[in-house]
Amino acid sequence: MPLKEYPAGQAFSGVIGRTFDVSEPAWPAPKRAKEGAPNVLFIVIDDTGFGHLGCYGGGIETPNLDALAAEGLRYNNMHTTALCSPSRSCMITGRNHHSNGMSCITEGSTGFPGGNGIIPFENGFLSEILQQQGYNTYAIGKWHLTPAEQASAAGPYDRWPLGRGFERYYGFLGGDTHQYYPELVRDNTQTEPEKTPEEGYHLTVDLVEQARAMIADAKQVAPDKPFFMYFCTGANHAPHHVPKEWADKYKGQFDDGWDAYRERTFEKQKKLGIISKDAKLSRHDPDVQDWGKLPADERKLYARMMEVFAGFCSHMDHYVGELIAFLKEIGEYENTLIMVISDNGASAEGGPTGSVNENKFFNNVPDDLQQNLAAIEDIGGPKYFNHYPWGWTHAGNTPFRRWKRETYRGGVSDPFIVCWPKGMKARGEVRTQFCHAIDMVPTVLDCLGVEPPTQIRGVTQSPIEGFSLKSSFDDAKAEALHKTQYFEMFGHRSLYHEGWRAVCPWPGTSFVESGLEFGAPMDHNKLVELDAHGWELYNVVDDPAETNNLADKERDRLIAMITGWWAEAGKYKVLPIDSRGTLRLGEPRPQIAADRKKYVYYPGTQVVPGNAAPRVLNAEHSVSVHATVPKGGAEGALFTMGGNDGGFVFYIKDGRLTYGYNYVADQRFKVEAKEASVPEGDHIFSFRFKPTGKADLLKGKGTPAKVTLLVDGKAVGEGDLPVTIPLTLGLSAGVSVGSDNGSPVMEASDYKPPFAFTGTIHKALVDISGESHGDPEAEAAAYLKATMARQ
Known part of the structure; x- marks a missing residue:
C-alpha cells in the first residue's frame, strides 16, 4: 500500500488516535523533481x-x-x-x-x-x-x-x-x-x-x-x-x-x-x-x-x-x-x-x-x-x-x-x-x-x-x-x-542595442596607439573627454568584427547609445569606473580576523590562502619556527609561502639552515647559514627580512632586502635580495608549516615537494610589526614558548 504523504510545511494529513491501531500515518513528502525532468x-x-x-x-x-x-x-x-x-x-x-x-x-x-x-x-x-x-x-x-x-x-x-x-x-x-x-x-x-x-x-x-x-x-x-x-x-x-x-x-x-x-x-x-x-x-x-x-x-x-x-x-x-x-x-x-x-x-x-x-x-x-x-x-x-x-x-x-x-x-x-x-x-x-x-x-x-x-x-x-x-x-x-546589454571592464565600456555596438576603449584602441599600458588611471576629467570624443559605433549585423566605425555618420544614434550606457550603469551599480588593473590586487580589504602584527601557525593544518595571510611584501618581517630536531638531524621545509610562480621557503637541507626566495621564476636567491650544523633538540629557527630600499610597483620591483638567519636568536648567516616581488607572491601564496606542498618554490635540484620536515614542528610565528626591542628573535622565542604553555 503506498505511503500517504503531504506537502512539507503543511499540516499533518494522517490520523492520530490514542493508540497505533486506530491511527493512520502520513509523511512529509520529500523534494522530488518533476517526472522526466532533465x-x-x-x-x-x-x-x-x-x-x-x-x-x-x-x-x-x-x-x-x-x-x-x-x-x-x-x-x-x-x-x-x-x-x-x-x-x-x-x-x-x-x-x-x-x-x-x-x-x-x-x-x-x-x-x-x-x-x-x-x-x-x-x-x-x-x-x-x-x-x-x-x-x-x-x-x-x-x-x-x-x-x-x-x-x-x-x-x-x-x-x-x-x-x-x-x-x-x-x-x-x-x-x-x-x-x-x-x-x-x-x-x-x-x-x-x-x-x-x-x-x-x-x-x-x-x-x-x-x-x-x-x-x-x-x-x-x-x-x-x-x-x-x-x-x-x-x-x-x-x-x-x-x-x-x-x-x-x-x-x-x-x-x-x-x-x-x-x-x-x-x-x-x-x-x-x-x-x-x-x-x-x-x-x-x-x-x-x-x-x-x-x-x-x-x-x-x-x-x-x-x-x-x-x-x-x-x-x-x-x-x-x-x-x-x-x-x-x-x-x-x-x-x-x-x-x-x-x-x-x-x-x-x-x-x-x-x-x-x-x-x-x-x-x-x-x-x-x-x-x-x-x-x-x-x-x-x-x-x-x-x-x-x-x-x-x-x-x-x-x-x-x-x-x-x-x-x-x-x-x-x-x-x-x-x-x-x-x-x-x-x-x-x-x-x-x-x-x-x-x-x-x-x-x-x-x-x-x-x-x-x-x-x-x-x-x-x-x-x-x-x-x-x-x-x-x-x-x-x-x-x-x-535587446540591450551594457559592458564595462577596467574602464573599457560598450553598449549593445538591437544590432549596434557603441564602444569606448580604454586605455585606447591599442597600447601602441594610445601610448598607455593596461591599468592606466582614468580620472573624472579624462572620463568626460572620452564621453565627448572616445566612443566608436558599429553595425554588428553587417560588420560583426567591428571594422567600420560609423560614429561620425550616425552621430544621433551614438549619442543615444552613450546616454543608454549611463542609464544601464546607474541601473546595475556600475559606478565608480575603476581602470587600475593589477594595482587593484593590492587594495586593502576587510579581514575575517582583526588586523594584527603577529600570527601563530601550526603544523598539520590547512594552507592559509594568500589573501588571508600576513602581508609580508615590501615590509619588514620575521618568521620564527619552534621545532625539535631528533638525533642524527632533520631536513625539510619549516615554513613556506608560495610556489614555482613566486614566493619564499625557509628550510633545512644537508644540515644547513636556508632561506630560498623565488622572484616570479625570473631569479631565485638563497641565503644559507655559514656552517652546516643544525643543533639537535628543541630550538627556535628564525629569519629576519629587512628592506634596504624602496619598491617600484609599476616597474615590477619590490623592495630589496637583507635576510638574516638565526638559531635561538643568534645570527648564523645573512645575505641580500637585490629585488623582491612587488604585488602578489603568486596563486600558491598561502602559508604552509612543515612542508612545501604543491609546486615547489625552489628548483628541483634543491628538493622535491612536499619536502616535509623530518623533525617535529610545534608552532611558527610571523611578526610583521617591524619593531626592534633589543633582540626581536629572543622576543619571538619567548612569545612562542608562552603560547605553547597556554595549550
Whole structure:
C-alpha cells in the first residue's frame, strides 16, 4: 500500500488516535523533481576565444565538443563580461556582474556595491533554485566566486560552493591553479591529489573522474533523480600544462604564424556559417608583432607555445568527451541539457612575447625572451607557469578585435554550444540571436518549467536580469528577446542595442596607439573627454568584427547609445569606473580576523590562502619556527609561502639552515647559514627580512632586502635580495608549516615537494610589526614558548 504523504510545511494529513491501531500515518513528502525532468550540465571552459574550437572554425582539434555542436546548436552571438569571476557570476545567477558585486575578479574587489566581490544572497544561484526542485547539485573545478579573503579555513563558508546550493564540490577556489600540483578543496576541506605528476596526475583527468563518481554515487541509489552539474575546467587558462605527447601532435602546425592562423580560421568560419560570407576580418592588431619580421628563434618559441596551448585544449576536449560518454553509458545523455561556454575571450596575460610565468603579469614584471627560449623544451610540463604571447591571443579571437579584459568583441564574444537531444529537434545549426551569460539561468528554468523563486531560504530574491533562449532552440528566426546589454571592464565600456555596438576603449584602441599600458588611471576629467570624443559605433549585423566605425555618420544614434550606457550603469551599480588593473590586487580589504602584527601557525593544518595571510611584501618581517630536531638531524621545509610562480621557503637541507626566495621564476636567491650544523633538540629557527630600499610597483620591483638567519636568536648567516616581488607572491601564496606542498618554490635540484620536515614542528610565528626591542628573535622565542604553555 503506498505511503500517504503531504506537502512539507503543511499540516499533518494522517490520523492520530490514542493508540497505533486506530491511527493512520502520513509523511512529509520529500523534494522530488518533476517526472522526466532533465539533468543540467554547464561546461565552462576558461580563456577560450571565438576562434579556437574546431566547430567554430578554429585550428584546434576538439572532436567531442564538435560532436555536441553537431547534435545541438552553436550560437555566434553569445557574450560574456571579458573576465572570469564576473562572467561566472552571470552564468550561475542570471544577473549582471555589477549586480553581483563582481566588477572584477574577487582578488580585485573594491569597497563599492558593484565591485565588493560579495554576491548578494538575494541573487540566488541556479544550484539553490534546483536544489529546491529535487535536484542533486554538484560543482566541479574552478570556482572563483568566493571573496578571496573568505577562502581560508576560518570561513565564513556561506559563499563557498556548499553555501550556495551545491551539495558536493571538488576543485579549486581561486582563479587558476597548477595543473600538476593543484590547490584542491573537497566540499569545505583542503585535500591533496592522490597521485604525483610523475605518476601521471593532471587536473583535467582528476576533475572528470570526480564528476563521473558524483553522478554515479547518486544515480545508483535514485536513478530518476536529476542532477545539475557546474563543471569548470582549469583549461584553457594559464598555466598551459599538458603531457608532451599532446603538444607534439601539433608540431609544425603553427609555424606560419598568427596572421596565417587568422586567415585560415576566418575562411573556415565563413564556410561553417559561423560568420556571414560578406563579413570583414578585423585588422592586424598594432600591439601584435609582425610574424614575418621575427627572428627564427622567436618564431620557434612562439610556435611551440601555441602547440602546447592547442594540446592543452585538445586534452581537455578528450576528457570532456569521456564525461559525455559516461552519460551515454548510463542512459542519461539524451535527457541532459548541456551548455558549453567560455568565460571570456582568449587571454593576453602572457604579454607581447609570452611568458614562462604568468605571475610576472600580475606583478608588472617584464618577460625575458632569453629565459623563455631556454625553457622551450619544458613548456607544458610542471616546471613552468607558462602562457603564450599576444599574437596567439589575437588569433584565438578571430575574427574579432582585441582580447580578455577589454569589451571589444574579442574580449566578450565567446563560443556557446547547447545540446539537449530529447528537448530540441534542431541538429547542427547556427543561431544568431544576441545573448549574454545572464541568459543561461532563465533558459534553464524555462526548459524545466520552473518559475524563478520569490525567496530562497527566507531571502527575498531580486529579479533575474537575463532572458530565455528556449524559443530559439527550434526556430532559427525566433525574435531575440535580449535587446540591450551594457559592458564595462577596467574602464573599457560598450553598449549593445538591437544590432549596434557603441564602444569606448580604454586605455585606447591599442597600447601602441594610445601610448598607455593596461591599468592606466582614468580620472573624472579624462572620463568626460572620452564621453565627448572616445566612443566608436558599429553595425554588428553587417560588420560583426567591428571594422567600420560609423560614429561620425550616425552621430544621433551614438549619442543615444552613450546616454543608454549611463542609464544601464546607474541601473546595475556600475559606478565608480575603476581602470587600475593589477594595482587593484593590492587594495586593502576587510579581514575575517582583526588586523594584527603577529600570527601563530601550526603544523598539520590547512594552507592559509594568500589573501588571508600576513602581508609580508615590501615590509619588514620575521618568521620564527619552534621545532625539535631528533638525533642524527632533520631536513625539510619549516615554513613556506608560495610556489614555482613566486614566493619564499625557509628550510633545512644537508644540515644547513636556508632561506630560498623565488622572484616570479625570473631569479631565485638563497641565503644559507655559514656552517652546516643544525643543533639537535628543541630550538627556535628564525629569519629576519629587512628592506634596504624602496619598491617600484609599476616597474615590477619590490623592495630589496637583507635576510638574516638565526638559531635561538643568534645570527648564523645573512645575505641580500637585490629585488623582491612587488604585488602578489603568486596563486600558491598561502602559508604552509612543515612542508612545501604543491609546486615547489625552489628548483628541483634543491628538493622535491612536499619536502616535509623530518623533525617535529610545534608552532611558527610571523611578526610583521617591524619593531626592534633589543633582540626581536629572543622576543619571538619567548612569545612562542608562552603560547605553547597556554595549550
